[in-house]
Amino acid sequence: MASHIHERAASTLMRELSRIVSQEVRDPAVTAIRVSKVELSKDKRNAHVLVAFWDSKDGEEPDPGPLEALARASPFIRKSLARSLRMRHVPELRFSYDLAEQHTSQIETLLKGIREETKKGLGVLFAAIALQAAGTADASALERLESSASIMGSEFRIACYAPTKKLAAGAVTAAFDEVRRVDALLSNYKQDSELSRVNRKAGRGEVQVSEELAALLASCLSYSRASEGAFDVTVGALVKAWGFYEGEGQVPRPWTLWWARRNSGYRHLRVDQAQGTVRFLRSGLQLDPGGIGKGYAVDRAIAALRKYGVETALVSSGTSSIYALGAPPGNADGWDLDLKGANTADSDFITVTLRDESLSTSGSYEKFFDKDGTRYGHILDPRTGHPALGMNAVSVIGPNAIDTEAWSTALFVNGAKWARKHGVPEGRVLLCPEDEACSWLADE
Numbered sequence: 001m002a003s004h005i006h007e008r009a010a011s012t013l014m015r016e017l018s019r020i021v022s023q024e025v026r027d028p029a030v031t032a033i034r035v036s037k038v039e040l041s042k043d044k045r046n047a048h049v050l051v052a053f054w055d056s057k058d059g060e061e062p063d064p065g066p067l068e069a070l071a072r073a074s075p076f077i078r079k080s081l082a083r084s085l086r087m088r089h090v091p092e093l094r095f096s097y098d099l100a101e102q103h104t105s106q107i108e109t110l111l112k113g114i115r116e117e118t119k120k121g122l123g124v125l126f127a128a129i130a131l132q133a134a135g136t137a138d139a140s141a142l143e144r145l146e147s148s149a150s151i152m153g154s155e156f157r158i159a160c161y162a163p164t165k166k167l168a169a170g171a172v173t174a175a176f177d178e179v180r181r182v183d184a185l186l187s188n189y190k191q192d193s194e195l196s197r198v199n200r201k202a203g204r205g206e207v208q209v210s211e212e213l214a215a216l217l218a219s220c221l222s223y224s225r226a227s228e229g230a231f232d233v234t235v236g237a238l239v240k241a242w243g244f245y246e247g248e249g250q251v252p253r254p255w256t257l258w259w260a261r262r263n264s265g266y267r268h269l270r271v272d273q274a275q276g277t278v279r280f281l282r283s284g285l286q287l288d289p290g291g292i293g294k295g296y297a298v299d300r301a302i303a304a305l306r307k308y309g310v311e312t313a314l315v316s317s318g319t320s321s322i323y324a325l326g327a328p329p330g331n332a333d334g335w336d337l338d339l340k341g342a343n344t345a346d347s348d349f350i351t352v353t354l355r356d357e358s359l360s361t362s363g364s365y366e367k368f369f370d371k372d373g374t375r376y377g378h379i380l381d382p383r384t385g386h387p388a389l390g391m392n393a394v395s396v397i398g399p400n401a402i403d404t405e406a407w408s409t410a411l412f413v414n415g416a417k418w419a420r421k422h423g424v425p426e427g428r429v430l431l432c433p434e435d436e437a438c439s440w441l442a443d444e
Helices: 002-023 064-085 107-119 165-186 194-204 211-226 236-241 254-262 293-307 401-422
Strands: 033-040 046-053 092-097 125-130 143-151 154-162 269-272 277-280 312-317 321-325 335-340 350-354 357-363 368-371 374-377 391-398 428-433
Touching (some): 002 046, 002 064, 002 165, 046 064, 064 092, 143 165, 154 293, 165 194, 165 211, 165 293, 194 211, 211 269, 211 277, 236 254, 293 321, 293 357, 293 401, 357 401, 391 401, 401 428
Parallel strands (some): 046 092
Antiparallel strands (some): 033 046, 125 335, 143 154, 154 312, 269 277, 312 321, 335 350, 357 391, 391 428
């Protein structure tokens, strides 16, 4: 709990420092500087503030002038922090260049990195994202910014266009803050999260929860009913039994698996949205947000960007879900993504164009272990208690990341036959069954 509070304090300090440096410090020497990271000491008496140039070039040596200007402005910045955050004791500030950030390339390199990382896996991946160079009058009026952060056990990446760098910085910072807020709400690894509190107490009676969590869990129950139980947020006991909660996986003992199956199942979950309560009908029931949390966080990040007036952005949560907002400069149709199936040649891609849409992928390549010649994937069938079989990967395209992530999981578990019969309520589906070529559901 202490580490989470410390992390939140550092995040709040970074947000305010970013605002003050970009909006209140009048020294022209710092106009090209942005705050990239804040390292807060354990006693909160000192803060190491890492900064970078907006427009940096690989190999370019940092100019010492802006750091000297920031040092001169430190008393003013600390007074502004005391006023805006109502702090009695403001940390001493030490500024230095974030060399790792300073030497990173621009958006194209970021997107290339997504491609290279995902090409290492199997199944359907975000193998390439083509971003055309700015070539119109409107494009020349937009500034671009990319950034990443490790949250929810994944690398969240944001690439956005905005009228000014300052606006982009504020929007991206707000988006990452929103993802961290969702993590604090839904993480089953953080004992002080609201979901962890529900896991501890709902087996003993009704637990009062926030309106947001009640609505989210009600949505999970809807996905479960629509998918005939293939999607299930109550698989926490099964995930732990199979060793995927904190380890690389293991085959559970028969009694352990029996107990986990007994304490899983969405029918044992009661959510009363009107009263704002949650109750477990089995005392050992455990919620696991793994099949929906990152998609929900992506949606919330997009909402934060929109509040800042950002109309063009790409937000991804590792290789799980990605949302394409608007259309990038040079491509009025949207963002071009190349999908690669598990059974296609490296050069054989399926290109899709997304505009105000999400793409989520579930695949056996994400996490698995081998035992006695058998491969066990981390995507479990809640009804059998065993890893789902028959699919290499499923990709779903739709209007919201929470929907596409839930349905990519559900279709992976239910398999190709069920998917061909039922499909999804809204969106497109790319199926990659084992030993079959990948194909769009509508084309079959």
